[in-house]
Amino acid sequence: MATAVREQLAKAKHSAVHLEMRDSYMLDDPEFIAWQQGRRLDPADRESWWRSWLDVVTEATGRGVVMRRLRVVSEPVTDYIRYEYDVTFPNVAAGEDVRWLPRSRAGDLLLPGLDGWVMDGRVVILHHFTGEGQWAPGKMEVREDANLAARYLTAYEAAWERATPHAEYRPV
Template identity: 45%
Template sequence: MLQKPPTPGFEDLLDSAQQHALHLELRDVYAVGEEREVFEAFLRDGSVPADDSEFWSGWLPLVERTVARGVKVLRARVVSEPVTDYIRFEHAITDANVRAGEQVRWLSRRRASTFALPGNDFWLIDDRIVRWNIFSGDGQALEPDHTDDPSAVKLCAEAFRAVWDLATEHADYRI
């Protein structure tokens, strides 16, 4: 039996993108370890990390160089309303994503009831490979997975575009 190859590293996937990297987020709470201190500071006093902080050191330069190559980096978030504290945090830090070149939109979960969404967050690279971001029930990041199965790629492409078309631009979304 053939063993499935390991999931490509995220930086390698983004570096391989030629047209677009589409990210759909579906959870209302994440508990990603490297965000803990920044999230707790936000809850205490509303502070957000500066663009040149250690928090952003890996992500923002990767987005900037990807966008500089002409690749569109689009992120759509489906959120329950009223939003959770974590979504308030994500909204507050998203200006940094936008300054780096990401386009970000928000969609109320209530408006997402009429189309199919996959069971996990994902990145879709050039409509050819899906990287599933897998999380535990309490929001801890688990080992990611990936597929190039045409039916999964199609589901993700259609889901992303359905969300994107209904979603509100970050600058206009009020929490």
């Protein structure tokens, strides 16, 4: 996970929400490629799937930061989204609350144009990707802007209310 997110999460006191709206990211990721070739995480073998990002999540949620991740997805889902679904249980185990919202149920919502994070209702981290889902130049933009954060949170909360909790969602 990028340094900007880790730094802001270390400072977060109350909340961290993450909005993901792409149907694929970094298709050249070695973990995704291994998944395509049949590798699956074993929930019983924590050492095989625990990674440093999960330490960051555990530390933040241990301080009382409520972490939520919302994935807006097209259905039928892409292979990449099926991969994300399969590897989400570690995020949940670390303390994140994850929900899924099919794009077909979001038609009347006004969602932001960029993926991103909102920390404590004041810091927004915008993610910039190319059309192919690779990081674009500049990757992330950190803004301390309560008005922008409020707009993101309004959209986020409306989508969150419609979304399905990870434990109940089944990719189509």
